[in-house]
Amino acid sequence: MANRVVMKQKMKDNPFITYLVDERKILLMTHDTPSQDASAAGTPMGAQLEHWLLTIPAASASAPHKRGRPRTLSAWHMSLAVLLCLLHGLQSQLEVWRQIAFYGVGYLPALPLSDQAVYDRLEQDGVSAFQSVFAHVSQWLAQRLAPYENRTLAPFATAVVALDESVLDRVKRWVSWLREVPDGDSRLLPGRLVGLFDVRLQQWRRLDVLLDANADCKVHARAMLSALAKGTLLLFDLGYFSFPWLDELTQLGYWYITRQRAKTRYQIVHLLYQADGVFDALVYLGVHSSDRAGQLVRLVSFRLGSQQYCYLTNVLDPATLPIVDIARLYGRRWDIELAFRELKEHLGLRLVWIRLGSQQYCYLTNVLDPATLPIVDIARLYGRRWDIELAFRELKEHLGLRLVWSAKLGVIYQQIWACLILAQLLHAYQVELAARAEVEPCEVSLALLSRHLPRLLQHTADPMGFLLEHGRAMRLIRPASRRLREAPVVPLQQVSSPPPELLQPRPAHSAHRKCGSRYTAQS
Numbered sequence: 001m002a003n004r005v006v007m008k009q010k011m012k013d014n015p016f017i018t019y020l021v022d023e024r025k026i027l028l029m030t031h032d033t034p035s036q037d038a039s040a041a042g043t044p045m046g047a048q049l050e051h052w053l054l055t056i057p058a059a060s061a062s063a064p065h066k067r068g069r070p071r072t073l074s075a076w077h078m079s080l081a082v083l084l085c086l087l088h089g090l091q092s093q094l095e096v097w098r099q100i101a102f103y104g105v106g107y108l109p110a111l112p113l114s115d116q117a118v119y120d121r122l123e124q125d126g127v128s129a130f131q132s133v134f135a136h137v138s139q140w141l142a143q144r145l146a147p148y149e150n151r152t153l154a155p156f157a158t159a160v161v162a163l164d165e166s167v168l169d170r171v172k173r174w175v176s177w178l179r180e181v182p183d184g185d186s187r188l189l190p191g192r193l194v195g196l197f198d199v200r201l202q203q204w205r206r207l208d209v210l211l212d213a214n215a216d217c218k219v220h221a222r223a224m225l226s227a228l229a230k231g232t233l234l235l236f237d238l239g240y241f242s243f244p245w246l247d248e249l250t251q252l253g254y255w256y257i258t259r260q261r262a263k264t265r266y267q268i269v270h271l272l273y274q275a276d277g278v279f280d281a282l283v284y285l286g287v288h289s290s291d292r293a294g295q296l297v298r299l300v301s302f303r304l305g306s307q308q309y310c311y312l313t314n315v316l317d318p319a320t321l322p323i324v325d326i327a328r329l330y331g332r333r334w335d336i337e338l339a340f341r342e343l344k345e346h347l348g349l350r351l352v353w354i355r356l357g358s359q360q361y362c363y364l365t366n367v368l369d370p371a372t373l374p375i376v377d378i379a380r381l382y383g384r385r386w387d388i389e390l391a392f393r394e395l396k397e398h399l400g401l402r403l404v405w406s407a408k409l410g411v412i413y414q415q416i417w418a419c420l421i422l423a424q425l426l427h428a429y430q431v432e433l434a435a436r437a438e439v440e441p442c443e444v445s446l447a448l449l450s451r452h453l454p455r456l457l458q459h460t461a462d463p464m465g466f467l468l469e470h471g472r473a474m475r476l477i478r479p480a481s482r483r484l485r486e487a488p489v490v491p492l493q494q495v496s497s498p499p500p501e502l503l504q505p506r507p508a509h510s511a512h513r514k515c516g517s518r519y520t521a522q523s
Contacts, residue, residue: 159232167192221240233254236258241258243286256314268281317371320370426449
């Protein structure tokens with residue numbers, strides 16, 4: 001049996017920026033894993049993905065051949081096998097081997113290789129094939145989803161993205177050396193994912209894998225800015241809150257909406273609006289010369305029930321970003337991405353308070369103009385930050401990323417990359433179905449869509465038409481369980497505009513406190 005493979009080479013073309021702390025053994029799955037409903041390889045989705053992968057060899061054919069025996073199993077062949085196994089719901093390396101050795105991959109014939117030969121190749125190969133497929137699929141989806149892009153979300157912004165991270169689940173002690181690791185030890189965490197998610201298109205922009213699960217998230221956040229256009233609106237949670245980070249975003253030309261950390265002191269520069277429990281003002285964060293921000297911020301606060309919400313933004317014009325939109329936008333904060341650029345002219349931040357019933361909300365943003373970002377939009381946008389959390393959940397629970405195939409880093413990267421490709425397609429299908437059904441994307445259950453779409457692709461000629469007709473009866477299209485934050489609408493004529501001379505930065509100073517990870521205390 002032709003079961004030999006070439007000698008190990010250094011893994012190349014890693015699509016993720018990976019920061020190694022130490023190489024951890026995770027979980028070597030050498031046994032079968034029961035699969036869920038399968039999707040036929042000949043379905044439109046499978047055929048489309050297969051088409052993209054099968055175009056890769058032509059692009060790599062011109063690459064110079066290395067000395068020695070040619071490989072029997074190429075990298076793109078292996079990548080296609082992994083992707084098709086995930087499409088079928090097959091969740092182990094053994095299934096990849098069976099696909100290659102007994103069934104064949106696409107139009108490619110079966111290769112009589114041993115299981116160990118396939119395991120070794122999974123470890124040796126990089127993920128350049130997955131990277132090429134993801135680029136092709138993302139480009140194709142961008143064109144397909146263009147008519148459905150939600151431009152009503154912060155129309156002043158170039159894009160609306162959410163920045164967040166998610167720790168991979170704690171590993172089981174199925175490897176001998178892990179049995180001696182005490183509970184709560186960080187070595188039980190295989191790493192974390194840091195992502196940027198496009199809120200308007202519901203598509204992943206970038207996903208990095210960091211093996212240090214306890215690193216300070218604000219350190220790697222700067223690296224995530226590298227591909228974002230100026231004018232992008234960023235949505236992120238309190239884990240990223242720091243004076244230097246907020247100043248830097250404004251200096252680089254990015255808009256943002258975030259929450260205000262409790263007990264943060266500030267100096268009011270100009271009061272935009274205050275009435276009926278709503279507070280909207282331009283402030284400087286920090287009152288001590290040893291620790292203060294340099295940029296003006298807009299602070300928005302209101303109350304809902306017994307809870308107070310405070311948001312920060314650098315969109316200073318209330319006409320651009322009304323209060324009612326601030327909360328709604330922050331609700332979209334889990335859709336994410338940014339860019340590192342040369343320092344730009346300092347802009348300001350804006351402070352807004354809102355009270356609804358006995359609940360108080362407070363937000364920060366560097367969109368200083370209330371005409372550009374009204375209060376109602378601040379709450380609505382920040383509420384969309386949860387989109388990325390749901391996207392992480394889709395990757396880990398419904399696409400099998402919770403079950404890591406191997407203890408080998410190369411195999412882990414391949415599995416994550418393949419899951420990311422499938423997630424792009426599922427999110428795109430969700431957006432298109434929601435647009436045609438005239439509902440919000442969050443009203444289309446992504447969990448049910450990932451469960452039933454493979455079956456529909458196999459047995460239905462027009463899955464989209466079937467879901468449009470029966471989706472509500474199936475409860476796949478249903479009212480979203482997500483709570484929508486409603487903020488008051490403030491008439492612009494009641495907003496007090498600040499004089500231009502107030503919109504100037506002040507000297508900043510950082511106390512340089514040592515910040516740990518948000519996950520340090522987790523077991």
